[in-house]
Amino acid sequence: MAEGHARVKMDEVRRHIERTGFAWIGGCDSNSAPYHRMHSPVIEFDHQRPANLRKPSENPALPARRHIHTAVRTPNGNEYGNDLPRQHSLAHPHA
DSSP states (O other): OOHHHHHHHHHHHHHTGGGOEEEEESOOSTTOOOEEEEEOSSOEEEEEOOOSOOOTTSOTTSOOOSOOEEEEEOTTSSOSSOOHHHHHHHHSOOO
């Protein structure tokens, strides 16, 4: 993210810091592959354990730690189930 955009986003995050939550599931030792999440009205960070990335020789019962899947979203960003192309067409008719 460009410096200016990052500054705007961080200002927005700071304004909602009192409504920001953090959750952690899993261990804290070097063999753990925990899950953590941060959520507020303006940011959602969801760190997930990887799937289907094991070598055949690895124990499938143990979590892998070498690859991270991350989803970062803006909960109030008008993206949850909205038909954005339709909204655009209604607001800005095209010939």
